[in-house]
Amino acid sequence: MRWLRTREGERRLRPRRGRCRESACGATHVLLPDVCLAGRQAAVEVIGEALLSAEGYRPVAERLGVPAETVRDWRQRFRSRAEAIAAHFLVWARALDGSLDPPVPAGSLVADALEAIGVCTRVASLVLGRRAPWSWVSALTAGGLLAINTNPPWPAPE
Numbered sequence: 001m002r003w004l005r006t007r008e009g010e011r012r013l014r015p016r017r018g019r020c021r022e023s024a025c026g027a028t029h030v031l032l033p034d035v036c037l038a039g040r041q042a043a044v045e046v047i048g049e050a051l052l053s054a055e056g057y058r059p060v061a062e063r064l065g066v067p068a069e070t071v072r073d074w075r076q077r078f079r080s081r082a083e084a085i086a087a088h089f090l091v092w093a094r095a096l097d098g099s100l101d102p103p104v105p106a107g108s109l110v111a112d113a114l115e116a117i118g119v120c121t122r123v124a125s126l127v128l129g130r131r132a133p134w135s136w137v138s139a140l141t142a143g144g145l146l147a148i149n150t151n152p153p154w155p156a157p158e
Helices: 044-052 057-064 068-080 082-096 109-128 133-140
Strands: 002-006 009-013 016-019 028-031
Touching (some): 002 044, 044 057, 044 068, 044 133, 068 082, 082 109, 109 133
Antiparallel strands (some): 016 028
């Protein structure tokens, strides 16, 4: 059982568990829904709103009802991985639509990463079915967008 901060307030969440198929392992794993990211108490849409906002981290934190340090940490983690994030989502976008032209660079790594996420989530919704953009972000990174360890990296298209 865990609590998840959403735009509407706190919500109880009971993630499902699954048993590893490898006979030697047999461990159970938490199966997070696509509304959250691994190791985060806020819903992915709340984190996404903080990443998209041009305001300083204190006003954003106050509006979202999270500590200012949390918003600062989300932004720092995103900024530190912006290049890898952009590359990951562009690979997915091209896998879903081979005729897709790459987006024009926006001038900063963070802006490029956010643009790549936007392009990819639009393509994914058109090709695979409508879903909230930040839900796609969670699904396409296996909940690991802001994870501390991205080794092995996020899942790639096959």
